[in-house]
Amino acid sequence: MDVVIVGAGLAGLTLARRLCREGVRAVLVEREDAVGGLARSFSYANGATFDIGPHRFHTEDPAVLAFVNEVLGDNSLRIRRNSELFLFDQYLPWPLNWKSVLALPPQFLAAAACDLLRPRKARTESLEDYIVEKYGRTLYKIFFQPYTERFLDYECANLHRDWAITGIDRATIDRRFDSSSIGGVIRSTLFPPAGTTEFIYPETGGIGSFAELLAADILRHGGRILLSDEPERFLTAGGAVTGVVTRQGAEIPADHVFWTGNLQSLRTLGDAPEAVPRLHFISTVLFNYVTGHRAGRDFQWCYFGERDMKISRICLPRNFSPSNTPAGREALCVEMSCPEGSSLWRDPARWDCVVETFLLKARLLDSLDSVDSYHVEWIRDTYPVYVLNYRRKLQGMLDWVHGKWPNLSMLGRTARFWYNNMDHSIAASLRAADLFLEDHRAGRHRDGGHYEAEDRFFKGTAP
Numbered sequence: 480m481d482v483v484i485v486g487a488g489l490a491g492l493t494l495a496r497r498l499c500r501e502g503v504r505a506v507l508v509e510r511e512d513a514v515g516g517l518a519r520s521f522s523y524a525n526g527a528t529f530d531i532g533p534h535r536f537h538t539e540d541p542a543v544l545a546f547v548n549e550v551l552g553d554n555s556l557r558i559r560r561n562s563e564l565f566l567f568d569q570y571l572p573w574p575l576n577w578k579s580v581l582a583l584p585p586q587f588l589a590a591a592a593c594d595l596l597r598p599r600k601a602r603t604e605s606l607e608d609y610i611v612e613k614y615g616r617t618l619y620k621i622f623f624q625p626y627t628e629r630f631l632d633y634e635c636a637n638l639h640r641d642w643a644i645t646g647i648d649r650a651t652i653d654r655r656f657d658s659s660s661i662g663g664v665i666r667s668t669l670f671p672p673a674g675t676t677e678f679i680y681p682e683t684g685g686i687g688s689f690a691e692l693l694a695a696d697i698l699r700h701g702g703r704i705l706l707s708d709e710p711e712r713f714l715t716a717g718g719a720v721t722g723v724v725t726r727q728g729a730e731i732p733a734d735h736v737f738w739t740g741n742l743q744s745l746r747t748l749g750d751a752p753e754a755v756p757r758l759h760f761i762s763t764v765l766f767n768y769v770t771g772h773r774a775g776r777d778f779q780w781c782y783f784g785e786r787d788m789k790i791s792r793i794c795l796p797r798n799f800s801p802s803n804t805p806a807g808r809e810a811l812c813v814e815m816s817c818p819e820g821s822s823l824w825r826d827p828a829r830w831d832c833v834v835e836t837f838l839l840k841a842r843l844l845d846s847l848d849s850v851d852s853y854h855v856e857w858i859r860d861t862y863p864v865y866v867l868n869y870r871r872k873l874q875g876m877l878d879w880v881h882g883k884w885p886n887l888s889m890l891g892r893t894a895r896f897w898y899n900n901m902d903h904s905i906a907a908s909l910r911a912a913d914l915f916l917e918d919h920r921a922g923r924h925r926d927g928g929h930y931e932a933e934d935r936f937f938k939g940t941a942p
């Protein structure tokens with residue numbers, strides 16, 4: 480049985496590891512020059528290691544936890560969440576709690592209290608209506624609206640509430656603390672939950688070390704990984720894919736294809752008619768700074784929400800693992816989201832002055848002379864953009880792919896247009912591997928959709 484897996488992020492790697500260990504011939508094709516996808520890391524000659532923004536593991540799924548622990552072995556730390564929000568020139572706790580709300584200037588505090596007394600029911604599925612119903616118009620205007628509109632380059636009225644449901648859920652993670660509405664914030668403050676939520680993070684090598692361990696295991700078990708390459712065309716017989724020809728000229732036989740790569744590339748490969756919907760991702764430019772000035776904050780990441788702020792989030796890799804940052808230095812990962820092809824994407828050097836002025840304003844840098852160096856990284860397809868009608872478009876796209884290639888399955892964040900976390904991609908691939916291996920042993924082979932094992936989009940929230 481020959482299987483081609485497109486994309487060597489955590490979804491592709493997890494699946495390939497399981498299949499190779501059971502004797503299936505699996506070839507991974509990855510367009511970047513390294514494995515890991517959104518969960519890869521960059522290590523520079525200055526001794527610093529940066530992830531793509533913040534990356535820490537948390538799961539309530541025992542199978543995923545066992546898998547992560549087995550792969551990481553001893554190279555594993557337990558860290559406590561520490562995230563913040565920078566608003567009105569102060570660092571406040573995130574997820575929202577009473578300290579964040581009480582820190583609002585009095586006129587906003589009074590307005591937020593009025594919102595609570597006069598809740599407004601959502602009339603549409605828009606992100607705007609959802610946030611206003613949950614948190615009130617004041618907090619929407621102060622934080623959620625400017626943050627989201629800058630981040631996604633869309634007005635909140637044109638975005639679907641799934642962005643908020645999945646995004647706020649992800650940012651919160653600690654399910655014992657209810658920050659899903661202003662009422663929940665107050666309840667959790669009056670009756671605080673017991674205990675703390677811990678996250679798993681590699682002691683050395685950044686989050687990317689997890690993907691590298693998976694890749695080493697795949698190679699040990701006879702799998703192949705083609706880097707800096709991507710499918711150029713499919714060979715087909717009777718509609719089914721029988722092989723994949725790559726840009727670098729490899730011709731790989733395929734009884735089944737698992738696609739974890741960009742969904743749009745499938746449109747091109749299949750020469751889709753105009754009627755097949757287009758879906759869009761937003762990408763991210765990272766400015767990875769090393770400075771001689773300790774930022775003096777303990778957060779792992781901080782959101783910057785106000786309207787005039789160009790930066791959406793900053794992480795301090797030292798607060799994930801001390802080994803990420805050279806002794807006596809500080810490392811700062813500054814995230815700016817943008818469409819591919821925008822002026823920021825094409826020429827980030829024009830923006831470094833904006834970033835550095837911002838670091839001074841946020842008191843994360845004492846002087847421009849403290850900057851030792853910075854590296855820019857261009858990360859494609861970091862977030863699916865959930866416009867108001869995205870569910871219809873996504874369904875149209877998935878239906879077209881299933882109809883076109885019966886033996887192709889779409890898995891993971893980028894292929895399912897799924898605003899998910901690492902543990903969700905791992906869980907979906909473990910499940911797909913189980914279903915596929917069960918059929919393989921029984922000599923059966925079913926349609927691609929059978930192995931996809933996810934239907935969360937249409938439920939609107941992650942489990």
Ligand SMILES: Cc1cc2nc3c(=O)[nH]c(=O)nc-3n(C[C@H](O)[C@H](O)[C@H](O)COP(=O)(O)OP(=O)(O)OC[C@H]3O[C@@H](n4cnc5c(N)ncnc54)[C@H](O)[C@@H]3O)c2cc1C
Nearest residue numbers: 486488489490510516517532535709740741891892900901
């Ligand atoms: C800034 C940021 C912070 C995050 N923080 C966290 C966190 O703290 N905790 C957490 O659990 N999760 C976090 N996540 C989410 C997590 O990174 C993803 O859920 C997970 O890595 C997705 O893995 P995947 O394999 O499904 O998708 P991806 O990582 O997107 O992998 C897809 C792979 O396919 C490749 N590819 C795409 N198109 C093609 C093509 N045509 N041909 C060949 N290859 C192709 C891509 O290069 C990529 O390697 C974060 C994500 C981002 C962007």
